[in-house]
Amino acid sequence: MNDISHGLFAALRLIVTFDAELWEISLRSLQVSLTAVIIASAVAMPFGAFLAVQRFKYRRLVISIMNALMGLPPVVVGLIFYILLSRSGPFGVFGLLFTPWAMIIVQIVIITPIIASISHQAMRELWAEYHDLLISLNTSKWRRIKTLIWDGRRNLLTAGLAGFGRAIGEVGAIMIVGGNIEHATRVLTTAIALETGKGDFALALGLGFVLIGLALFVNILIHWLSRTEREGRW
Amino acid sequence: MIRTLISATFFCAASMTQADTLKLAVTTSFENSGLADVLLPEIEADLGIDLQLLVVGTGQALRLGEAGDVDAILVHSRVSEEVFVADGFGTHRREIMYNDFVLIGPKSDKAQIGATSGAAESLQRIADAQATYVSRGDDSGTHKAELKVWQIAEREPATFGSWYNAVGAGMGTALNTASALNAYILSDRASWLNFKNKGDLALLFSGDPVLFNQYAYLAVNPAKHPTVQYEMAMQLEEWFLSDKSAASINNYQINGETLFVFNGQK
Numbered sequence: 001m002n003d004i005s006h007g008l009f010a011a012l013r014l015i016v017t018f019d020a021e022l023w024e025i026s027l028r029s030l031q032v033s034l035t036a037v038i039i040a041s042a043v044a045m046p047f048g049a050f051l052a053v054q055r056f057k058y059r060r061l062v063i064s065i066m067n068a069l070m071g072l073p074p075v076v077v078g079l080i081f082y083i084l085l086s087r088s089g090p091f092g093v094f095g096l097l098f099t100p101w102a103m104i105i106v107q108i109v110i111i112t113p114i115i116a117s118i119s120h121q122a123m124r125e126l127w128a129e130y131h132d133l134l135i136s137l138n139t140s141k142w143r144r145i146k147t148l149i150w151d152g153r154r155n156l157l158t159a160g161l162a163g164f165g166r167a168i169g170e171v172g173a174i175m176i177v178g179g180n181i182e183h184a185t186r187v188l189t190t191a192i193a194l195e196t197g198k199g200d201f202a203l204a205l206g207l208g209f210v211l212i213g214l215a216l217f218v219n220i221l222i223h224w225l226s227r228t229e230r231e232g233r234w
Numbered sequence: 235m236i237r238t239l240i241s242a243t244f245f246c247a248a249s250m251t252q253a254d255t256l257k258l259a260v261t262t263s264f265e266n267s268g269l270a271d272v273l274l275p276e277i278e279a280d281l282g283i284d285l286q287l288l289v290v291g292t293g294q295a296l297r298l299g300e301a302g303d304v305d306a307i308l309v310h311s312r313v314s315e316e317v318f319v320a321d322g323f324g325t326h327r328r329e330i331m332y333n334d335f336v337l338i339g340p341k342s343d344k345a346q347i348g349a350t351s352g353a354a355e356s357l358q359r360i361a362d363a364q365a366t367y368v369s370r371g372d373d374s375g376t377h378k379a380e381l382k383v384w385q386i387a388e389r390e391p392a393t394f395g396s397w398y399n400a401v402g403a404g405m406g407t408a409l410n411t412a413s414a415l416n417a418y419i420l421s422d423r424a425s426w427l428n429f430k431n432k433g434d435l436a437l438l439f440s441g442d443p444v445l446f447n448q449y450a451y452l453a454v455n456p457a458k459h460p461t462v463q464y465e466m467a468m469q470l471e472e473w474f475l476s477d478k479s480a481a482s483i484n485n486y487q488i489n490g491e492t493l494f495v496f497n498g499q500k
Contacts (some may be wrong), residue, residue, distance in 0.1 A: 087301055087303050087461055088300075089301075092461075098257060098286070098303070179288045180288075181286045181287060182286075183286075184255075184286050194289075196406070196410070197262070197266070197406025198266060198406050198428065198429065199409060199410055199413070199430040199431030199432075200431075201431060
């Protein structure tokens with residue numbers, strides 16, 4: 001129990017003193033995870049809507065696979081991408097291993113199924129409501145997808161935030177492809193793993209509280225910016 | 235909306251591109267000792283390079299070198315290093331410094347390992363008492379050193395019972411486990427001195443020459459991997475062998491204890 005209060009104290013001290021290293025790794029955490037969320041959302045949200053609107057032969061199979069991929073073990077994703085991005089691997093020429101880009105790529109792979117799955121769920125319900133209207137207006141497929149995405153944007157926000165939550169707290173994959181290099185690829189989660197290894201539980205916990213605070217801050221900020229959960233709005 | 239997102243993505247991307255750097259895989263024991271924090275700024279100032287450390291076990295460091303993902307490695311497992319050079323992955327092996335391993339255990343020392351003539355005898359006593367023991371079990375340099383002492387002690391870890399816990403983790407994690415189990419463990423001295431979660435553990439045995447731990451620097455062979463920064467890696471080797479490096483290594487202390495002894499030869 002004592003360790004937890006020490007952790008809270010360490011977190012407070014780091015924040016109050018504007019610790020330079022804390023700022024650096026927190027910003028990098030945000031940079032990596034937000035970039036991953038933006039790219040993954042750009043792919044996953046239209047895909048989720050497409051799955052709701054379009055009927056095709058293997059649709060159920062695709063949905064099942066997508067749902068199953070939500071449980072991708074990050075360590076395995078990390079290891080596979082380590083082998084792919086390694087200098088001796090097929091994509092070695094790009095020199096991406098141990099850079100923030102490698103971390104973004106593995107996070108995209110981990111969170112795309114989650115965002116796509118939640119998006120699909122939301123879009124399906126909306127589609128049931130809009131189906132007759134959009135069919136009777138004789139809209140194109142692309143028009144229908146765009147309409148669903150726009151009118152379901154609040155639900156899609158939830159999908160994006162779920163992806164962000166998974167990305168910012170992830171450690172197994174980015175540890176392998178990022179390498180936890182100081183001033184290059186160290187982020188909050190890998191720093192926590194490092195400090196735990198050194199037995200400095202107070203500092204590790206302190207960083208952990210900063211991470212939780214950061215995730216909370218981003219969620220509140222986005223809700224505030226998009227004006228959800230306010231009176232008179234849905 | 236979409237345009238904002240795209241420009242935001244590019245902004246993130248632009249701020250993450252980096253200049254040419256030297257990647258050095260080092261062992262956890264080197265990083266945990268705190269010596270890296272002393273040497274790194276000196277190297278960056280003297281050579282004007284951006285030195286990036288990848289802190290991994292010796293086994294993984296050698297793999298990273300074999301794959302050409304790092305430019306050089308600093309590890310401590312002589313046999314594996316010689317294989318690395320013999321297989322052509324490294325051009326040569328350069329000894330830099332040594333520190334030593336120590337035996338840690340509960341203060342009560344129920345297996346009485348403190349008062350023995352050698353490390354092998356201490357381990358024998360632990361095995362005979364079946365006292366709880368934590369092993370790295372991760373193919374690292376420290377793990378290999380431990381296995382060597384078990385061999386001298388004529389005991390076979392594969393036959394041990396449930397008192398022998400191979401955790402398959404880095405030095406820090408293994409020490410945390412030992413602290414929680416109040417178990418015996420072999421650690422490098424530097425990691426032990428810097429470790430902050432000692433609990434009821436204490437240093438019980440040290441000083442046997444079999445526990446000396448030689449660190450060597452190996453640059454990855456550019457003939458195998460043309461992309462490695464061989465020239466820069468050679469500059470770093472020269473720096474490691476310099477008088478300035480020798481002074482920094484020999485003068486590094488924790489709680490008044492010297493940790494590393496420089497023994498590099500040009």
